[in-house]
Amino acid sequence: MRKFLVITFLAGALTAAGQTAETNQKNTLGYFDHLDLSVTLGTSGIGFDVATPIGNYVQLRAGYEFMPHIHFPVDFPIEVGGEPAEKYDANGNRVESRFDRLAKTLKELTGYNVDNHVEMIGKPTMNNFKLLVDVFPFKTNKHWHFTAGFYLGPSQFARADNAIDAMTSLLAVGMYNHIYDRVENAYYTGDAILDITIGGQKFSPELNPIQEQTILNNGRMGFQLGQYKEDMYSPEGLLIHKKGDAYVVEPGEDNQVHVYAKSSAFKPYLGFGYGGRLCKNRDDWKVSFDAGLLFWGAPDLYTHDGTNLTKDIENIKGKVGDYVDLIKGLKVYPSISVRFTKTIF
Numbered sequence: 001m002r003k004f005l006v007i008t009f010l011a012g013a014l015t016a017a018g019q020t021a022e023t024n025q026k027n028t029l030g031y032f033d034h035l036d037l038s039v040t041l042g043t044s045g046i047g048f049d050v051a052t053p054i055g056n057y058v059q060l061r062a063g064y065e066f067m068p069h070i071h072f073p074v075d076f077p078i079e080v081g082g083e084p085a086e087k088y089d090a091n092g093n094r095v096e097s098r099f100d101r102l103a104k105t106l107k108e109l110t111g112y113n114v115d116n117h118v119e120m121i122g123k124p125t126m127n128n129f130k131l132l133v134d135v136f137p138f139k140t141n142k143h144w145h146f147t148a149g150f151y152l153g154p155s156q157f158a159r160a161d162n163a164i165d166a167m168t169s170l171l172a173v174g175m176y177n178h179i180y181d182r183v184e185n186a187y188y189t190g191d192a193i194l195d196i197t198i199g200g201q202k203f204s205p206e207l208n209p210i211q212e213q214t215i216l217n218n219g220r221m222g223f224q225l226g227q228y229k230e231d232m233y234s235p236e237g238l239l240i241h242k243k244g245d246a247y248v249v250e251p252g253e254d255n256q257v258h259v260y261a262k263s264s265a266f267k268p269y270l271g272f273g274y275g276g277r278l279c280k281n282r283d284d285w286k287v288s289f290d291a292g293l294l295f296w297g298a299p300d301l302y303t304h305d306g307t308n309l310t311k312d313i314e315n316i317k318g319k320v321g322d323y324v325d326l327i328k329g330l331k332v333y334p335s336i337s338v339r340f341t342k343t344i345f
Contacts, residue, residue: 035343042290044126044333049061072123145275154265155263167256173222225247225313225316227245228242228244261302269335
């Protein structure tokens with residue numbers, strides 16, 4: 001019995017010693033022995049992350065970032081039949097344009113005035129979850145680190161919508177284009193131009209010949225952004241636009257205009273950083289600076305009618321063209337940020 005008790009005591013002591021050694025080894029290697037909470041601010045947005053070591057030279061970081069809705073204006077000039085709304089002669093004098101004539105007709109038909117441009121309001125919508133691994137390669141200098149990981153979020157990272165002040169003009173443009181379709185249909189078929197049914201009774205208001213001819217001669221109203229790069233076909237294989245045809249944006253079914261910027265939802269990240277104490281005598285407060293690249297694929301700009309401005313359209317002028325060129329050139333997204341960190345335990 002005594003022998004059994006001695007063996008049991010020795011076994012327990014050895015087990016406890018082994019567990020203590022294992023715990024000390026884990027603490028020495030720095031596995032999950034503290035947790036950091038950080039606030040981040042940078043080109044990929046503002047957000048937070050939590051971090052914990054998984055060894056003496058490696059740190060695991062996870063968090064979330066979102067971009068504040070900063071607004072910036074973009075003007076879409078209205079064109080009619082490929083002609084700018086404002087027209088000038090050789091001496092620089094303003095002369096009547098197709099838009100001017102149609103604006104008068106539009107006022108007669110709808111009662112609305114239409115501006116010669118539509119203001120668009122752009123805003124970023126980027127937001128991402130991130131999972132990163134920081135590696136501290138220098139044994140005697142833990143200030144520098146290299147980072148790899150990924151960001152994951154919605155593919156849409158920005159959008160532009162027409163300003164509220166432009167809604168009256170867009171409504172008038174949409175109404176005019178509907179009237180144009182009816183006038184054109186009547187020209188080829190001989191049907192009534194405007195058949196309106198109210199309470200089971202059909203009415204066919206008439207346009208005078210001058211109004212009809214003005215509408216037919218000047219074509220549809222919209223915003224010409226550029227030309228098609230190549231022939232465009234419908235899902236049924238029918239040619240709907242030839243290479244070089246003008247691409248004209250018209251209000252959608254909601255009588256508004258929208259543009260969406262999209263990239264890959266999964267974005268690998270590579271970068272580096274430098275960090276240190278935020279306060280001279282406090283190890284629990286730190287600040288670090290990071291710089292890297294998000295590999296988000298070739299981004300695209302789509303209008304509400306599904307047209308890809310970056311791939312299908314060329315010769316886009318004005319600020320719209322500048323934004324399209326900028327998006328096309330951003331094959332990778334630069335991420336520069338500052339991180340303020342508090343050690344929780």
